[in-house]
Amino acid sequence: MIEMSYRLPQQRVLHTALPGPRSQELAARRKAAVAAGVGSTAPVYTADADGGVIVDVDGNSLIDLASGIAVTNVGASHPKVVAAVRDQVERFTHTCFMVTPYEAYIQVAEQLAELTPGTHEKRSVLFNSGAEAVENAVKVARLATGRPAVVAFDHAYHGRTNLTMALTAKNMPYKAHFGPFAPEVYRMPMSYPFRDGGTDGAMAARAAISRIEKQLGADSVAAIIIEPIQGEGGFIVPAPGFLPTLAEWARANGVVFIADEVQTGFARTGDWFACDHEGVVPDIITMAKGIAGGMPLSAITGRAEQLDAVHAGGLGGTYGGNPVACAAALAAIEVMKDEDLPGRARHIGEIALTRFRELAQEIPAIGEVRGRGAMLALEFVRPGTTEPDPALASAVAARCLQQGVITLTCGTYGNVIRLLPPLVIGDELLHEALSVLCTAIAELGTAGR
Numbered sequence: 001m002i003e004m005s006y007r008l009p010q011q012r013v014l015h016t017a018l019p020g021p022r023s024q025e026l027a028a029r030r031k032a033a034v035a036a037g038v039g040s041t042a043p044v045y046t047a048d049a050d051g052g053v054i055v056d057v058d059g060n061s062l063i064d065l066a067s068g069i070a071v072t073n074v075g076a077s078h079p080k081v082v083a084a085v086r087d088q089v090e091r092f093t094h095t096c097f098m099v100t101p102y103e104a105y106i107q108v109a110e111q112l113a114e115l116t117p118g119t120h121e122k123r124s125v126l127f128n129s130g131a132e133a134v135e136n137a138v139k140v141a142r143l144a145t146g147r148p149a150v151v152a153f154d155h156a157y158h159g160r161t162n163l164t165m166a167l168t169a170k171n172m173p174y175k176a177h178f179g180p181f182a183p184e185v186y187r188m189p190m191s192y193p194f195r196d197g198g199t200d201g202a203m204a205a206r207a208a209i210s211r212i213e214k215q216l217g218a219d220s221v222a223a224i225i226i227e228p229i230q231g232e233g234g235f236i237v238p239a240p241g242f243l244p245t246l247a248e249w250a251r252a253n254g255v256v257f258i259a260d261e262v263q264t265g266f267a268r269t270g271d272w273f274a275c276d277h278e279g280v281v282p283d284i285i286t287m288a289k290g291i292a293g294g295m296p297l298s299a300i301t302g303r304a305e306q307l308d309a310v311h312a313g314g315l316g317g318t319y320g321g322n323p324v325a326c327a328a329a330l331a332a333i334e335v336m337k338d339e340d341l342p343g344r345a346r347h348i349g350e351i352a353l354t355r356f357r358e359l360a361q362e363i364p365a366i367g368e369v370r371g372r373g374a375m376l377a378l379e380f381v382r383p384g385t386t387e388p389d390p391a392l393a394s395a396v397a398a399r400c401l402q403q404g405v406i407t408l409t410c411g412t413y414g415n416v417i418r419l420l421p422p423l424v425i426g427d428e429l430l431h432e433a434l435s436v437l438c439t440a441i442a443e444l445g446t447a448g449r
């Protein structure tokens, strides 16, 4: 394993209670200037970040188990990404690929063809956000098939734009009062082993397929879109066989199989993409978050015949594939390869799952420990039941934050703590963060219950 070096000391140090006085000042200014609808997990304002730490404006050094929602897989200021961005920004910040194109866009597309599952001929398009990638994947699928319907799943999260709100399952906070939503989106049951009685994956897929055939008819379906491990919905890992069975049915019925790997992609789950785990080859894959070391970039990569079916000018956007973001992506991808970040993700997963499974033996409020690679979750329930306990998840996250460890919650029921550490976090710092988390769970998970 390669030796990591860092610019900032990799330590947890608290000089003030959190949030400190400077963060509180910024919070007051924010309240008067920033719309209330934008939330923040941790009310500590960032001054610097590197490796596994975030330093706030009061000089506190916190351990980062969020990576800005699975974005800074290579860290928030990897020297290779910083150098690539600096070099590009000194030459040109933007020309628009649709006006005068540039090489970095092509290089990113070449990398995506190499890294995404499958050896077929591929084409890519670059955008800015995950939601934009998802919207465009659906555009391509509808054009390529000439069909209207799109199938999404329970617990799905695909973004906050109009079409992606329709695809997203959870009403509050993502959809409530923001409708009407885009039509021709149909929701099917997901394989959720903890909550569906551990139904076999292929059987769960056949239940969804039967419903698609009965309610829609295969020949009206343009695409199935699915996150191979669901993110916001609760880090739900479908039972083995679920994804391959759906993908096989899609292939046999001329339905485009879209894997939304916006959160799972780029080494996060211990493979380059989560689909790799079961050898599933999607027709179109959507990517964003981890792709560019923190710079805004997203992409779709898919079968040449489907992508090239779109008429000239049908795909694009002013900023899509911005040259600075492309330079960052090329550097981040090189780092993921050179530092074997898929291997690091698996290593992080082994460390954390071992500790969580031990803890789960003692704490019945832990309903399930799950995840793959460095995409890990603990689902909290009322002991002896599967009844969700969102209050416990929030209390654990709050206790961790007080002690300088940033975690995220998620889940349809809000009862899941999820971990998405930067893949470059050192073992020692990771263990320290896990100790804080496990202690918080042990204390809060037994207190008064």
Ligand SMILES: *Cc1c(COP(=O)(O)O)cnc(C)c1O
Binding pocket: 128, 129, 130, 131, 132, 134, 157, 158, 159, 160, 227, 231, 232, 260, 261, 262, 263, 264, 288, 289
């Ligand atoms: C975050 C996310 C999106 C939306 O990405 P944005 O960049 O926030 O638009 C879409 N799909 C999945 C699976 C995500 O996790």
